[in-house]
Amino acid sequence: MTAPTGRAPTERADAARNRLRILDAARRRLAADGFAELSLDAVAKDAGVGVGTVYRRFRSKAGLVYSLIEDNEARFQEEFARHCADDAPSAHDRLRAFLHGLAELVEDNRELLLLAEASVPAGRYHSAPFRRHHEQIVGMLTELAPGVDAAYVADLLLMAFTPGLFDFQRTERGWDVARIKGGLDTVLAGLAETGGPARDAGGTDGAGGGSEG
Template identity: 85%
Template sequence: MTAPTERAERADAARNRLRILDAARRLLAADGFAELSLDAVAKEAGVGVGTVYRRFQHRPGLVYALIEDNEARFQASFARYCATDGAPSARDRLRAFLHGMADLVEDNRALLLLAEASAPAGRYRSAPFRRHHEQILGMVAELAPGVDAAYLADLLLMPYTPGLFDFQRTERGWDVARIKRGLDTLIAGIAATAER
């Protein structure tokens, strides 16, 4: 008879996690990162402070959970795109992936800058970076067999370095559309290599 209770607790914990992450997103959108505290998130989510601290321990834990949750949403959206009728080409998939990544970084810029500041090279060892690299590598290898797909995957991921992306957006004043056009130029160059 303990199994149903355990399932209910897991479902309740999952609901609380979603409530906490949604509350953190609302607070970030309204007040920015400087005002984000676990106490404020608990109040906004309508859960006890202990619930938030048990799950995330500290603010960086909450930040990484938000990043991981946003990554999962991005991956699900990309998988839906790839499953559409007509099977998109490697070039179309690569373009959709890179454009989606630009939107993901734009939407999470403050969180990613904080993560980069706390562990500057940490992103290169993170599961999302490895996953992105493998995905891009596969699409590049399909688009242009014989190129150094691993190197090109690194190159195509460089524009998403939070500090560089933020510099382009704030200091250079570039909009996300310009960044996407630059990525399109890189994709065209890779595709042209395959056509030779």
């Protein structure tokens, strides 16, 4: 039921502003001190809100980390939507921009994503961002290369952004993000070239024709 006064909308606006202030403060703290030193009390002080406000909204450091990931995902989606609105890019250009944007998203949030992966190893595959990314990639692949198994290939592409693998490539292999993007471009080019008529599991084409013998 709608409140009889204008107080509720004002409270919602204040809550939204507080949330942004808390997340901004948490980002600064993480950048300066890392997760191990992250304190909800310190974040509350930096954000200029009561510590009870932080605990009620996020409950724990893990809750704050997941909220940061969700907020960064929202920003990524907004940027991708703006890209798609400019000059009606092709499916190839949209998918390339999407994959490059994901690489930058993982790079910018590597520590957060590694923390999330460590706490729930398989949780990524059940998360809303993963399902959303998979659906978006499937849509673009279906347009770009209708002959491929879009759902399976989407899983393969998303494996490139597994936090542990991405971090291994950046730290142990010493690859920069440009090299990772270049590898994704190579895969994408191959998909565009080979995405012919769809084939069923038995290797016949969509028209049901048998193999030549």
